[in-house]
Amino acid sequence: MMTNKLMEVPAPAISARRQARRDLVAALPWLLPALTLIVTIVLFPAGYLVWTSTRDVSVVGVDRGPAGFDNYVTLFDSPALGRVLLNTAIWVVGVVVVTLLVSMALAQFLDKAFPGRRLVRLAVIVPWAASVVMTATVFYYGLDPYYGVMNQFLVDVGILDTGFGFTRQPVPAFLVAMGVAVFVSLPFTTYTILAGLQMVPREVVEAASVDGAGPVRTYWSVIFPVLRPAIAVAVLINIINVFNSLPILRTLTGSIPGYDADTTTTLIFKYIQQDRQVETASALSVVNFVIVLAVIGIYLRVVRPMRDE
Amino acid sequence: MALAGAVVALFFLAPYLVMLIGSFKRHSEILRIPATYVPTEWVPSNYASMWSTPETPLAYNLVSTIVISACGTLLVLVVAMPAAYYTAKHRFPGRLAFLLLVLVTQMLQPTVLAAGLFRQFLAIGIDDTWLAMILVNGAFNLSFAVWIMHSFFAGVPKEIDEAAMIDGASKLQTLRRVTLPVVWPGIVTAIIFTFVACWNEFAASLVILTTAENQPLTVAITKFVGQYDSAWQYVFGVSIVGIVPVIILFALVEKRLVAGLTAGAVK
Numbered sequence: 001m002m003t004n005k006l007m008e009v010p011a012p013a014i015s016a017r018r019q020a021r022r023d024l025v026a027a028l029p030w031l032l033p034a035l036t037l038i039v040t041i042v043l044f045p046a047g048y049l050v051w052t053s054t055r056d057v058s059v060v061g062v063d064r065g066p067a068g069f070d071n072y073v074t075l076f077d078s079p080a081l082g083r084v085l086l087n088t089a090i091w092v093v094g095v096v097v098v099t100l101l102v103s104m105a106l107a108q109f110l111d112k113a114f115p116g117r118r119l120v121r122l123a124v125i126v127p128w129a130a131s132v133v134m135t136a137t138v139f140y141y142g143l144d145p146y147y148g149v150m151n152q153f154l155v156d157v158g159i160l161d162t163g164f165g166f167t168r169q170p171v172p173a174f175l176v177a178m179g180v181a182v183f184v185s186l187p188f189t190t191y192t193i194l195a196g197l198q199m200v201p202r203e204v205v206e207a208a209s210v211d212g213a214g215p216v217r218t219y220w221s222v223i224f225p226v227l228r229p230a231i232a233v234a235v236l237i238n239i240i241n242v243f244n245s246l247p248i249l250r251t252l253t254g255s256i257p258g259y260d261a262d263t264t265t266t267l268i269f270k271y272i273q274q275d276r277q278v279e280t281a282s283a284l285s286v287v288n289f290v291i292v293l294a295v296i297g298i299y300l301r302v303v304r305p306m307r308d309e
Numbered sequence: 310m311a312l313a314g315a316v317v318a319l320f321f322l323a324p325y326l327v328m329l330i331g332s333f334k335r336h337s338e339i340l341r342i343p344a345t346y347v348p349t350e351w352v353p354s355n356y357a358s359m360w361s362t363p364e365t366p367l368a369y370n371l372v373s374t375i376v377i378s379a380c381g382t383l384l385v386l387v388v389a390m391p392a393a394y395y396t397a398k399h400r401f402p403g404r405l406a407f408l409l410l411v412l413v414t415q416m417l418q419p420t421v422l423a424a425g426l427f428r429q430f431l432a433i434g435i436d437d438t439w440l441a442m443i444l445v446n447g448a449f450n451l452s453f454a455v456w457i458m459h460s461f462f463a464g465v466p467k468e469i470d471e472a473a474m475i476d477g478a479s480k481l482q483t484l485r486r487v488t489l490p491v492v493w494p495g496i497v498t499a500i501i502f503t504f505v506a507c508w509n510e511f512a513a514s515l516v517i518l519t520t521a522e523n524q525p526l527t528v529a530i531t532k533f534v535g536q537y538d539s540a541w542q543y544v545f546g547v548s549i550v551g552i553v554p555v556i557i558l559f560a561l562v563e564k565r566l567v568a569g570l571t572a573g574a575v576k
Contacts, residue, residue, distance in 0.1 A: 023401035030395035031407055033388040034451060041448035042414045042422070049425030061431065109317070114310035122560055123318035126325055129555035131509035133527045134548040137534065138324045141331070141541050149327055152344040186321075191566060237415075244418040246512045247527075255536070265420050272424055272516060281424045289421050296416060 046289075053282035061278065071283040080259035080267070087174065088243075088263040092295070094178050095242045099185040100235060104227075106186065107193035108219075128187035136251035139180050143167055170260035173253040177261070180248050185241070189234045196230030197223070232303050239299065243292055264288045325552065332356070332545035339541045352542070356550075359543040362533075367547065369522040370529035374551070377439055377525060378507040381446030385503045388447065389454040390496070396455075397462035408459075415452040419445055419513035427516050437519045445517070446507040453506075454499040461495025462488070494565050501562055505555055526551045 056067040142150030143166040151163040167173045200223050208218045253261035271281035334348045360367050430436040473483040511527040518524045530547050533540040
């Protein structure tokens with residue numbers, strides 16, 4: 001009897017483990033294609049990047065042996081880095097905050113019924129459909145101080161006396177680039193919030209106004225809580241995209257010498273393409289990714305987008 | 310309201326109107342000081358001559374964009390759909406870990422990994438190929454597609470599946486006749502988003518594709534912009550050719566877009 005009992009006890013544990021393994025094996029064929037792609041095209045290059053950042057690589061790409069942390073030392077010794085980090089912070093915070101505020105207002109407007117709404121909504125999508133390089137390029141042309149048509153418009157309506165070189169100096173060029181970044185981020189953000197607005201119960205909004213709540217009060221106490229998850233996700237995706245954005249700054253400030261209008265992302269590409277320093281670029285990429293992770297980690301802790309689930 | 314709508318629409322369309330009008334200007338006029346709002350002479354022949362310029366082999370660039378986008382989207386679909394379906398419909402050990410891994414790929418974008426990808430493709434000898442760009446586009450658009458389709462698959466009530474089974478439908482029949490019609494909007498949303506992202510990809514192409522013939526339109530237009538002379542009329546002509554198909558695509562699914570985002574982003 002004793003032996004029987006002893007043998008019975010572990011049996012369910014083993015079968016549960018066996019069942020778990022069987023479940024995993026059954027799942028693998030469905031996940032394997034995705035896993036293969038993620039491992040070979042995302043994780044492996046990420047590892048390779050970390051490895052390269054500790055190697056001594058020649059300008060033509062030949063690996064000349066280990067370099068320890070020399071590449072990181074080179075990077076942190078670079079006099080440009082402080083300004084670039086500051087630029088990156090201004091770039092991400094500025095673009096994401098302004099995008100969010102404008103999108104909230106715009107979504108509210110596009111949610112109302114008015115003649116031609118479908119066409120207006122379509123117009124708002126256009127910057128999303130267009131490639132960011134192409135959009136940035138038309139601003140670069142339009143803001144040319146001599147033949148730019150947008151500069152000419154500003155002169156004709158009396159805002160400027162003469163064409164201004166928006167894209168010739170680091171600070172104005174950087175600000176213009178931030179404006180363009182907001183412009184191309186608006187469609188996705190607005191549409192996500194618009195999607196969230198569809199879930200606001202009409203009766204509650206009406207009830208609030210019957211109870212004498214003004215539009216501002218109604219927005220913050222009734223509508224905003226419903227929108228919160230949509231906004232949280234939209235902001236998260238914006239942070240990632242804006243942080244990693246290359247084409248806008250490359251197009252609008254790329255011809256300005258020096259690094260005064262660079263973010264960490266555009267600096268990576270200058271290291272790769274202008275300076276042919278893949279190892280310094282790799283070190284900066286690693287730093288860049290650590291920053292993204294830290295920012296997203298803090299964001300998730302503070303905002304808790306999945307709080308309600 | 311309608312007037313405010315018109316102002317909003319004009320604000321978002323203005324840069325693209327500049328593009329459209331600019332694409333019809335003669336090279337000498339587009340560089341004229343002061344700038345003209347409307348061409349003194351319309352030159353539609355820009356749209357013919359832009360295909361044979363010394364700057365870039367544009368026909369090849371268009372083919373590159375089409376091939377990379379189509380194959381990249383197909384790759385995402387083939388890889389993401391089974392994963393999204395299975396993680397939504399089955400519980401198994403490691404399910405959450407897998408979904409988190411997918412989420413991490415959203416944060417690691419090609420711009421961060423460009424240097425690593427470039428070195429890796431160089432090492433295995435597929436640098437400067439369409440294949441490399443198809444793989445890159447596939448991998449980095451995977452997460453959004455998985456998440457959108459996952460939430461749609463999860464939204465199909467179990468009872469519907471079971472009812473179909475009881476009625477004698479096989480597993481495949483159930484999938485095709487019952488589940489697929491319900492999740493179709495989610496799949497369409499995922500396809501459109503992926504296709505547009507592939508179509509407009511720039512950073513990875515810039516580093517990985519070094520031969521002019523292999524480069525997509527997004528990289529090709531930068532060739533027309535020089536330090537001393539820029540062929541803006543071609544920049545804008547190519548831009549219009551690149552943008553119009555995507556706008557048509559968006560216009561077709563505009564209504565679904567809101568529904569698709571509700572399920573995908575909010576859930």
